[in-house]
Amino acid sequence: MKPKRNDSEVYFTISSFATQIASGKKNWLDDLSLIELMRALSEWKFSARRDQFHPDNDWTTWLILGGRGAGKTRAGAEWIRRAVANGARRLALVGETYEDAREVMIDGQSGLLHIGDAPSRPSYEPSRHRLSWPNGAEAHIFSADDPDGLRGHQFEAAWADELCKWRYPEEAWSNLQLGLRLGQRPQQVVTTTPRPIKLLRQLMDAETTHLSRATTRDNKAELADAFLTEIIRTYEGTALGRQEIDGEIIEDHGGALWSRAMIERARVKDTPPLSRIIVAVDPPVSTGPDADECGIIVAGIAGEGRAATAFILKDASVGGLSPSGWAARVVEIAYSYAADRVVAEVNQGGDLVEEVLRLHDPNLPFRAVRATRGKTVRAEPVAALYEQGRVKHAGAFPDLEDQLTSFTGLGGEASPDRLDALVWAVTDLLLGPAPSAPAIRYL
Structure with a gap:
């Protein structure tokens, strides 16, 4: 019978086991007990793919680009767990919103509350947006929707999730960098599905960035066969599939009415006082999980006449709802x-x-509009208003902007529900007849 090892010896054994396996010395299995083998099989060093395992070279930012379900979240969470084990005591977790941070980075299947051995897992204090580990380490949770929330904090390590979906990427990222100032070598991991935004390109070009890539297919062992088969059948070869499955950065579509540069020029942080606000809706034709989305765009107007400017305030589009469901959302x-x-x-x-x-x-207060011309003919005047600088985006709206920059008006394109709602909103505010009487706002 093999001598019984204590817990610390077991973990050292597992770590060594992973190293031995990686080097091809599989006969080292003979030295392990059954319990050691079972724990080794769940050890991250043993199960991680090469693109998921932390890089050893000198870097400040580990940038992990991957498709949906490619294992980005697990890689980010495991790096944070390793940083805590190696002595980091003050950390930052930045999600698209507080809800996204909680549901994905913290309490998701691959989140920090569900990885590693139970005694070393952190506890979560929702009221304080804080994770606390048994060894005294703390991670504060931040929303990229609130960049100023990062002010006044300082960290040794950080994890930024879905960077390309942040509403205020430049400001939130700058505030995070100003707080990453503790310890001998502050580092951060960024996990995101790539989109062609300026900040992502800057990070990819930085000498202090280590870049890892992964596709949805790379993580097939952890995904349901039906899921993988269906998304590949539906999206393979499309621009959306190359982005969301293969993790590619998709540039402007040739012939599209909108360009990425046009939208970047239209982006603003603040809006002036608005004289009128509308909600534009492009209802879905069918219902059920495979139905088109209900395009819902909130927009407002400032100024008068040719000096008037429309501001896109929110993309609230939803999918998979019944008519009563999307109607409730609109109201x-x-x-x-x-x-x-x-x-x-x-x-x-x-x-x-x-x-x-x-x-x-x-x-x-309701007004029905009826399309008497094709989508392209309706969209062209709105795209021209973007070129004139008369339409602004109050933040980033990735899904809407993806539709804008891929729409050419050619046959066979998917129904651009968000784009249609935006066209109706801008048309009503800038191209339609002026309101005949003062509108009445909700109280």
Whole structure:
């Protein structure tokens, strides 16, 4: 019978085991007990792919680019766990929103609350947006929607998730860098599906960045066969598939009415006082999980006449809801933005569109619009307004912007629901007739 080892010896054994396996010395298995073998099989060093395992060279930012389900979250969480084990005591976790940080980075299947051995896992204090480890380490959780929330903090290590979806990427990233100033070698890991934004390119070009890439297929051992088969069947070869499955950076689509540069020029942080706010809706034709999305765009206007500017305030589009579900969402958004009016296309649903909205609010200020021209003809004047600098984006709206920069108007394209709603919003604010009477806001 092999002598019993204590817990610290077991973990040293597992770590050594991973090294031996990596070097091809598999006969070292003979020295392990059954319990050591079982724990070794769950050890990250043993199961991680090469692109998921932390780099050893000198770096400040480990940038992990990957498709959906490629194992980015697990790699980021494991690096944070390793940093804590190696002595880091003050850390930052930055998600797209607080909810995203909680649901993905902390409490997700690959989140920090579910990896490693149970005694060494952190506890989560939602009211303080804080994780605390048994060894005294603390990680504060931040939302990229609130860049100023990072001010005044300082860290030894950080994890930034889905950087390309941040609403204020430049400001949130700058504030994070100013706080990454403790310890001998502050470092950070960034996990994101790539999109062609300026900040990502800067990080990729930096000499202090180590870049890792992964595709959805690389992580097939951890994914349901049906999921992998279905998304590849549906999206393989498309621009969306190359981005979301293969983790590629997709540039402007040739012939598209909008360009990435055009949208970047339109991006602003703050909006002036708005004289009118509307919610534009492009309702889905069908229902169920495979139905088109319901395009919902909130926009406002400042100024008058040719000096007027439209501001895109929110992309609230949703998918997979019943008519009652998306109608409730529209009314909720209208109230939250004190909108003067809801504008909805009625080509497919006719009077039913207004009726389903009024079931949720009989007094909803509503105007029906009907498309009498093709999508491209309707979209061209709106794209021209972008070129004139008369449409601004109050933040980043990745899914909407992806539709804008890939829409050419050619046959066979997917229904651009968010784009359609945006076109109706800008048309109503800048190209339609001026309101005949003052609008009434919700109180």
